[in-house]
Amino acid sequence: MTRVLVIVGHPDPDPVRFCGVLAEAYAEAAQAAGHDVRRIDLAEIDVPFLRSREAFEEGPLPASLVEAREAVLWAAHIVFVFPLWLGTMPALLKAFLEQVMRPGTAFKYPTGKEKFVKMLLNGRSARLIVTMGMPAFVYRLWYRGHGIAGMRRNILNFVGIKPVRETLFGMVEAVGERKRARWIAKLRKLGASAF
Numbered sequence: 001m002t003r004v005l006v007i008v009g010h011p012d013p014d015p016v017r018f019c020g021v022l023a024e025a026y027a028e029a030a031q032a033a034g035h036d037v038r039r040i041d042l043a044e045i046d047v048p049f050l051r052s053r054e055a056f057e058e059g060p061l062p063a064s065l066v067e068a069r070e071a072v073l074w075a076a077h078i079v080f081v082f083p084l085w086l087g088t089m090p091a092l093l094k095a096f097l098e099q100v101m102r103p104g105t106a107f108k109y110p111t112g113k114e115k116f117v118k119m120l121l122n123g124r125s126a127r128l129i130v131t132m133g134m135p136a137f138v139y140r141l142w143y144r145g146h147g148i149a150g151m152r153r154n155i156l157n158f159v160g161i162k163p164v165r166e167t168l169f170g171m172v173e174a175v176g177e178r179k180r181a182r183w184i185a186k187l188r189k190l191g192a193s194a195f
Helices: 018-032 053-058 063-074 091-100 136-141 146-159 177-193
Strands: 003-008 036-041 077-083 125-131 164-169
Touching (some): 003 063, 018 036, 018 077, 018 177, 036 063, 146 164
Parallel strands (some): 003 036, 003 077, 077 125, 125 164
16 A cells, blocks of 8 residues: 655645645545555644755754654655645745755755756655636646646656646635535545555
């Protein structure tokens, strides 16, 4: 079975947020299917911003994030659940990724005769589960999914995490309970397969 880490990137800790509901559906189904599951709710931990290159490259990881970094290293499949804010992930999730995906943990700068960065998180996969106020097809076609593509390519693929699959839910505040129930069922199916 797969080691699955579910990271909820919504800054609001209110459990009625749809991101939390989706994350719980995925995690419950994965655990019921026999996968080993851990969950991190970023709204419940202190995620300080990095403010310099030196802090990113050489500064200590804040104590509040040590367990989260260990969970990322432990996981074979990482699921990020977050709302689309201004076309991309919320600042809290970006700050978390900047803290955890540091040199020495997620990648290694070239030394000696090496010419390229060494990816340290090879062999892991990810799924991005994103809620948004606009129709998902508009985000994909008109905006070309730029914020999510940037996360996939510039952060996750950069450190070796691939494939990265996407599940987008649009118009989340406008849809009824029946459609939300179908979305939750979809996430249960994905969670059971840890896919």
